[in-house]
Amino acid sequence: MSLYRSIDIVIPSYRLDISFLDPLISMDQPAGWTIRFFLIADNPDVKIPAVIAAWQQEGRIRLIVNPENLGPGGTRNIGIHAGSAKWILFLDDDVLPMPGLLEAYTRAIDQYPDAIGFVGVTEFPEPINATTHALIINGSIGHFDLAKYKPSMVWSPTANVMLNRSKMDPALFDVxxxxxxxxxxxxxxxxxLYNEEYRSVPEAIVKHPWWNNGKVQTGRLFRYGGGGSEIARLPHIYRYTYLDFANSMEIWALLLILLPLGITFGFVHSLFAIGTSVIVAEVFTNLIRAWVKARVFSVAIAFQLTWIRTVYEAGYLYAALSANTWKGIMRRADLGFVKPNPSPFRLNRYKILKMIFMGVLLTLYYVFFA
Structure with a gap:
């Protein structure tokens, strides 16, 4: 087997859902290439469907069942170590490959045989409700299809990514x-490490359904916020963080800290007014964001945008406080990794709008109610 013209396809899975796995295992394979599938079940108690057992017996896949739940990073490490091909294609277990996926990647490899890796496109469906509209407008899924718009990038979600085994940090995924x-x-x-970005392959497309059929993603977004806080403290990423204005959750946390003083010295109403103005200003600002970005005027979408941002910020703040560190407070990571030590206290039109709304609301409160 030529290691150069070979691909290990690593699919981490907890569910072993045949409706997704069958199209992945049955993909058309380009001539002249050796393709091997590694299905890693990250669930020691999983029941192996008969179809998957047959694939294993026929040699179509290599099935590995983790002895304990290792999480996505540890599971992908198992898949990396299981194979030996020069190229490793990571695919999530809930995506559907579009025709020509492997052909698109192999063409890219032939054109750039020494590349660090390639990023495909993961497409979500059209929005079906206020939650999915909000996820799009907020940019929560923006990196999944970024290969359509950028020629290269420093990272991408591993739902659909091809990596060069010889150009991976030997430490692999941090478990x-x-x-x-x-x-x-x-x-x-x-x-x-290799001073190189991953090249985009916009023709390498998979389809991803809406999580839980478009239901509110509170747990996922809280976890994403916590994960964002964790990685922002890592030295190589911390260089790309910057101080910023306090977000809604940070303001509310500060108000909570000041609450005993407010009760003692009689300014609790002011604290309440500030906290309320934060919520209302966020909703008003998100009404405008929805109109500017998607040409929809919807209170429901504005509330969903507010919820998405609040839950993410809560996860971020909770992770920082749980780690007994202040590094995550009022500090954001520039995940575009444009340059180290980015400038602090960045403004954009939505931050300015929110500040204006808060100022107006607090002025009205002190004029008419204080």
Whole structure:
């Protein structure tokens, strides 16, 4: 077997859902290439469906069942070590490959045989409700299809990514990162180590359904916030963080700290007014964001945008406080990794709008109610 013209396809899975796995295992394979599938079940108690057992027996896949739940990073490490091909394609177990996926990647490899890796496109469906509209407008899924718009990037979600085995940080995925963000950390480390970005392959497309059929993603977004806080404290990523204005959760946390003083010295009403103005200003600002970005005027979408941002910020703040560190407070990571030590206290039109709304609301409160 030529290691150069070979690909290990690593699919971490907890569910072993045949409806997704069958299209992945049955993908058309380009001529002249050796393709091997490694299905890693990250669930020691999983029941192996008969179809998967047959694939294993026929040699179509190699099935590995983790003896304990290792999380996405540890599971991908198992898949990396299981194979030996020069190229490793990571695919999530809830994506559907579009025709020509492997052909698109092999064409890219032939064109750039020494590349650090390639990023495909993971497409979500059209929005189906206020939650999914909000996820799009907020940019929560923006990195999944970024290969459509950028020629290269420092990292991408590992739902659809091809990596060069010889250009990976030997430490692989950090198994201590359990909330999320392990893919950002690993790909950024490798990119910095080899001073190279991953090339986009916009023709390599998979389809991803809406999580839980478009239901509110409170737990996922809280976990994403915690993962963002974890990786922002890592030295190679911390260089790309900057001080910023306090977000809603940080303001509310400060108000909570000041509450005993407010009760003691009689300014608790002012604290309440500030806290309320934060919420109302966020909703008003998100009404405008929805109109500017998607040309929809919807209170429901504005509330969902507010909820998405609040839950993410809560996860970020909770992770920082749980780690007994102040490094995550009023500090954000520039995940575009444009340059080290980015300028602090960045403004954009939405931050300015929110400040204006807060100022107006507090002025009205002190004029008419204080």
């Amino acid at each position: 201590s990162l359990q909330k999320s963000g392990e893919d950002i950390d690993f790909m950024v480390r490798s990119s910095f």
